[in-house]
Amino acid sequence: MQTHRAKRVEITIESVMQSRLTDALSKAGVTGYTVLPVLGGSGRSGAWSRSGQVSRASGMVQVVCIIRPERLDDLLEGAFAVVERHIGVVSVSDCDVLRAERF
Amino acid sequence: MQTHRAKRVEITIESVMQSRLTDALSKAGVTGYTVLPVLGGSGRSGAWSRSGQVSRASGMVQVVCIIRPERLDDLLEGAFAVVERHIGVVSVSDCDVLRAERF
Amino acid sequence: MQTHRAKRVEITIESVMQSRLTDALSKAGVTGYTVLPVLGGSGRSGAWSRSGQVSRASGMVQVVCIIRPERLDDLLEGAFAVVERHIGVVSVSDCDVLRAERF
Amino acid sequence: MDQLLSLAGQNLISPIILCFVLGVAASLARSDLSIPEAVAKGLSIYLLFAIGFKGGVSVAAHGIDATLGLALLAGVVLSALLPLVAFALLRVMTQMSRLDAAAVAAHYGSISIVTFVAATSVLDSRGVAYEGYMVAVAAAMEAPAILSALWLVAKGGGDGTKGMDSALLREIMLNGSIVLLVGSFFIGWATGEDGLAEISSFIVSPFKGVLCLFLLDMGLVAGRGLREGGKILRPAVLAFGVLMPLIGSVIGLGFALALGLSNGGMALMMVLSASASYIAVPAAMRVALPEANPSLYLTLSLGVTFPFNLTLGIPLYVAVSQAMTGG
Amino acid sequence: MDQLLSLAGQNLISPIILCFVLGVAASLARSDLSIPEAVAKGLSIYLLFAIGFKGGVSVAAHGIDATLGLALLAGVVLSALLPLVAFALLRVMTQMSRLDAAAVAAHYGSISIVTFVAATSVLDSRGVAYEGYMVAVAAAMEAPAILSALWLVAKGGGDGTKGMDSALLREIMLNGSIVLLVGSFFIGWATGEDGLAEISSFIVSPFKGVLCLFLLDMGLVAGRGLREGGKILRPAVLAFGVLMPLIGSVIGLGFALALGLSNGGMALMMVLSASASYIAVPAAMRVALPEANPSLYLTLSLGVTFPFNLTLGIPLYVAVSQAMTGG
Amino acid sequence: MDQLLSLAGQNLISPIILCFVLGVAASLARSDLSIPEAVAKGLSIYLLFAIGFKGGVSVAAHGIDATLGLALLAGVVLSALLPLVAFALLRVMTQMSRLDAAAVAAHYGSISIVTFVAATSVLDSRGVAYEGYMVAVAAAMEAPAILSALWLVAKGGGDGTKGMDSALLREIMLNGSIVLLVGSFFIGWATGEDGLAEISSFIVSPFKGVLCLFLLDMGLVAGRGLREGGKILRPAVLAFGVLMPLIGSVIGLGFALALGLSNGGMALMMVLSASASYIAVPAAMRVALPEANPSLYLTLSLGVTFPFNLTLGIPLYVAVSQAMTGG
Ligand SMILES: Nc1ncnc2c1ncn2[C@@H]1O[C@H](COP(=O)(O)O)[C@@H](O)[C@H]1O
């Protein structure tokens, strides 16, 4: 089937920052994204798990955006401003999408 | 370690369509997939979040299938017939898998 | 923005094996990973879904690790020792990361 | 009239309504207050189980009479009929497309079980009796409206519809709420007063409190819907959301009079006819009419008609039914 | 016999059993009725906490006698012994592989706490007393069966086993259910009747109702298991699922007589011996014997033996224990 | 002193405390016992709703007097003031960085509503009355501490802070706990004793039992925190976690005396001042001071100060307040 090149950006970030991140994405013109729940993880700031949380303070989510390649830089700049001082990970990979008119 | 080329297809679709999609995948000969929960998202039809749902009507899930490259077209055609008139996103990327005999 | 090549490894495995897997990853020197919940899936051992579970016995999770390419083999060997005799899937794809100093 | 106002006033300061109001207010103020999805679903399972069980026990206690069958039939007919009324009204009052109008209409033929539960709790605290089998009527009214709406679309030659397939039909008839409501109704019927005695401190005493928390969640969701979907509700659409329950309740009243229902049964029949679905029907519409706009029907049903019924509708229907029977 | 039939009949129309039946029926009809995983887990935490606490309070009230220690020991021996019986039976009756047979056998040595809870609730409503420490015996019986089964595999030279490592041993001994059951038992013991008075309107009055909802969920899961795994149950395997609890209960009865347990305690010992695990043991098997087929043991334990015990087994064991003691 | 010891003893063997201890023990032993996140959140919603509602009902019953406004003001002042004390103490006692010290300080100005709830339940079972509006004071004390801490950082010229933006301010003021507590307080006030009668078998009778399960979860989380974060707590930091609540309680006592609060109100004011936040403040700190170390403040607040207050602090504050008023 007909597919189109796109970029898939995956941002793992603290839940408390989610709305700030999606606001920043919107400002950068990115209106399509999907938010996945995260059960736990480990990184430089140690390991954590959702069942160890009494507060929403340290839970995380994963925000996945699929965008046209030419929009990547705008997105990364918008996202970076938010994640910069926070824990979390940003990764980018290539993908192909159906129904490219949606992106 | 020995790995094998494969394709990773990620379909984000409304929960109400999940069983229709997986049935279509089975019919297209795809019997391996993983379903991930989705917390929320945004797209052409606006933003939504799971905590804003009183009904299962507008929740979404993400179905991930890893398949041999030569099976990709069958899968996409099967999936497309289901997602065609529905909201949602289909993306394809390259990957390598261990234990290729499983796919 | 400045990004760096990395590998994204995605391991879908039974929940009961999660801590064994992450322990093995730590031993292999991999300290960064994210664990995603899995709602259901299908494979050679049949289909299952979280709502069909009375016990944690057959639930699954997805462990995602982003690492420097040169560390891939260590990771795969460590992971393989754990998943070898268990159901589950290991896939590897290319990606680019921001803030490479973190990996 | 006085009685009506005092009833409405009393209703408005009950903890149940105030919890709903709190939820709406918190949402509109964009507080992050939220009830986890699993907990909200757990609360609704509790409510369905309790209301079904108690209905069955009441049937076991009072026996069934001829009206049970007729009332079920009336429910099916009402559910199939009301969407036609709603559809005509929408096409006259608003500029909604045929497809959207049919989708909205389906919601108004079906019912909201929480509105029903809230009404029974008003009747209970006023000591008004009602037929226990009304919960079975509620279950019978869930689905037929969907078929009516799909027929409306098909008649219009809509290629916007995938029509009804057997999988969807099974999903609708066996959706969780119907099965739980009907199942617990039969369990209550089979075990009767003895069964109730065993579990009444679970399903009777804490019932109202659980309903409070559930309505808090409904308020949060309705408020969020209004905040996001409110702008798409033009005045005519909004007016429909208040007018249609009134029309529905009058039609329901007619059926109730014809059936000779009791005072309380009449009020409940009005409530069922007036209320709009926001669980079963939206799910069916996403499958069968994916091109119809979900914000439209969810915002109307949950953000306009539900609060209207909860606050003003229920006391009105109760007052009317009491006036009718000189109660 | 008459008494047995009437007890079985009574048992079958209790809300608890009917809820389970509703769940099975809904699943088999492929309704989408489901209880969120978190809520089901919440309900089971409630049940474990309540049953453990009440057991502890009863020990505090009646004091402990010499049989407590002996009963615990009996539990450990039973749990270790029953898998050997089950394994032999499976190898004789069915063509199951050594590995699968050992995995299944482990489940039958261990226990199902919900079956135990359902039995206590039958005893309670019939006013039959039982030793409070039986919950501690239940906890003691959870784990030894796993070791027996792994020994069976190791003896067979199975390279299908990774054997037992210390991490797994810790996981088994400290699994959540055991810790909660034993912990709340001690809390109940420490706080006694005073503690119970403080929280009895939480753990006593609504108990049966919560059990109903939990059994609804068990029914849903068991039905789903039967729908998917039912085909792999050949007649001989199915027969095992009914025969083994009967054999187990007789062995349990022997131990109970030897210990001189009360009427109710005897019934509970039979129930524990007859019931099969579906939480702790499956999890351990996935780690230790990953090549054994989980559908086999889950379907048998949850889809065959659990319903059998719940509906027919419990009244049978109660009747037998009463006949034994002339009660 | 005798009275104090007996009160502490009594407190320590209450089911509530023992459940917390069970949770800590299970965590430290690395049991996999856990309460699903959704259920724990559901329990906390229940507790907030119940405590707020009952506070409002009590205000409706006893009327408000001039002290309500003054008490609220006192709460705001205390919450803003205590972080300055905590900050000074931390800088003197420990080698914590300015940023970390400010973040920790914010927690001690704010409050822990579960500590408050546990204290009310101790007062209730001892029959000590307290002002119903103390829950409103609790709500008023949640947020000001955060502003104080950010001011401390800004004053230090910290570029480690992003400072306060309006979005954050709204999030803090409208965080779910505050909204639910204040909202249900007003609902209780508006509906009064009648409202309470309708839902008391939901919010009054099972309250203590729910608190037990919630504290079990708190114990599990605190234990996990101690297991993972315990090593970063050097002795001086640990000492702060016990000293600061004592100092806070004395300052709170001063305010309570000045206000002329009742016996029970005084104890609660001490408890609020002594307790440290582990929900609202950590979330705000992650946004505003992301470079501050979360293990530090979470482990201190949840793993040290919370258990201290729960076990020893509360009986101490109650005894002191009774001694003060000769009660
Ligand atoms: N290399 C990695 N691969 C995948 N996820 C990671 C990685 N490093 C960090 N994370 C995720 O990001 C969170 C914060 O990481 P950190 O900022 O390194 O503490 C972790 O808890 C993980 O969920």
Ligand SMILES: Nc1ncnc2c1ncn2[C@@H]1O[C@H](COP(=O)(O)O)[C@@H](O)[C@H]1O
């Ligand atoms: N560009 C995108 N990247 C990631 N997810 C998307 C994107 N666009 C849409 N989605 C997901 O698909 C859902 C429906 O999208 P839409 O059909 O555009 O309304 C959204 O709520 C998102 O969860």
Ligand SMILES: Nc1ncnc2c1ncn2[C@@H]1O[C@H](COP(=O)(O)O)[C@@H](O)[C@H]1O
């Ligand atoms: N081809 C695949 N693509 C994605 N997920 C898979 C695939 N095969 C298996 N899985 C996942 O791995 C689990 C176990 O697979 P299996 O070992 O084949 O039974 C399934 O339940 C799925 O969640």
Ligand code: NA
């Ligand atoms: Na209706």
Ligand code: NA
């Ligand atoms: Na057994």
Ligand code: NA
């Ligand atoms: Na404080």
